[in-house]
Amino acid sequence: MKQEINQRPPPPKFNWNIYDHSSSDDTKTQISLQKSDKRRLKQVNLLIDEMLAKLTHNNTLNGINTENIRNQCIDLLDNSVIEKVKSKKYQSIACALIIQSFRLLLIPFRIKEITQVLDCDEKQVRKILIQLNQFKPFDQDAFTLQYMTRICVAIGFNQKFQTLCRFFYSYLKNQNLVQGEHEHVIASALVKLTGDFVFRDKGGINLNIISINAGCCEISLKNFLQKLQPHTQVINEQAYEFYKKTL
Numbered sequence: 001m002k003q004e005i006n007q008r009p010p011p012p013k014f015n016w017n018i019y020d021h022s023s024s025d026d027t028k029t030q031i032s033l034q035k036s037d038k039r040r041l042k043q044v045n046l047l048i049d050e051m052l053a054k055l056t057h058n059n060t061l062n063g064i065n066t067e068n069i070r071n072q073c074i075d076l077l078d079n080s081v082i083e084k085v086k087s088k089k090y091q092s093i094a095c096a097l098i099i100q101s102f103r104l105l106l107i108p109f110r111i112k113e114i115t116q117v118l119d120c121d122e123k124q125v126r127k128i129l130i131q132l133n134q135f136k137p138f139d140q141d142a143f144t145l146q147y148m149t150r151i152c153v154a155i156g157f158n159q160k161f162q163t164l165c166r167f168f169y170s171y172l173k174n175q176n177l178v179q180g181e182h183e184h185v186i187a188s189a190l191v192k193l194t195g196d197f198v199f200r201d202k203g204g205i206n207l208n209i210i211s212i213n214a215g216c217c218e219i220s221l222k223n224f225l226q227k228l229q230p231h232t233q234v235i236n237e238q239a240y241e242f243y244k245k246t247l
Contacts, residue, residue: 040090041077047094048073051118055098060117064107072101081135085128095120096128103138108147110184110215140183145169147187147214154213155191160247161198165190167242171235172228181224188214188221189228197239 052066076097085093095118102109111129115122148165152158168190172178178186188210195205211218228235 043090044077044094044097045074047090048097051094051098055114055117058117060109060113068105069098069101069107072104073097076100076132076136081132084131088124088128089121091118092121092124092128096125096132099125100129100132100136100138103133103143104136106139106142106146108143108150108184108187110182113215141169141173144183144186144190147184148190151187151191151210151214155209157191157195161194163247164198164239164243165194167239167246168193168235171238175231177228177231182220184214184216185220185224188216189224192221192225193228193232193235194239197236 048070052061052070055061056066073094085096095115098118099109099111099114102114111126112122114120115125145166148169149162152162152165169178169186172186172190181189191210191214192205192207195210199205207218207221210216211221214221
């Protein structure tokens, strides 16, 4: 009697051509993405150079070393940043990188100052700046005080005046009276508070002079000062004690 032999089913046949074709497509896509990122980086870098040249030409930078700014821009401009903001216009990306570099290097400019000179979409630039600041945040306290110095130099106030401004800022921070205001508005308020304290016998300092030299909206400045009004007497008392001990 013959024994029945169970035959194994034949091995499945794979269509290697289809597999190879798919793999090739994936590779091509990856290469294409890499080339796209390189083109994007190159284009943004070119725009950064053009924009810095424009800011230099119209004396916005006023002798500031653009090489340091450019190096900071390059440091910010890595693949992860490009990936997050690649849907935005190259011009807006380059402008935002320059502004964030100013902040990191403590070069006190307002966003509007730069976007107006470079003719960029301020709203889009602000959105990109939020993402850049998450990637590499700037020192808001130091930047605010640097902006205060800019205002004082423009008006002609000396180092003692600026030291008193720093005291006011420290006091406001300790009392949690600074909450989300723009740096240039806070800096303007510091100069106003200090000026009113130093020149109280002459009626204080004119708010319009500060607003013009700071490039600060008077309404924003008045609103912040109004918020501080209930604390003004205590602030001035503390400032007087500091003034006697230090200055």
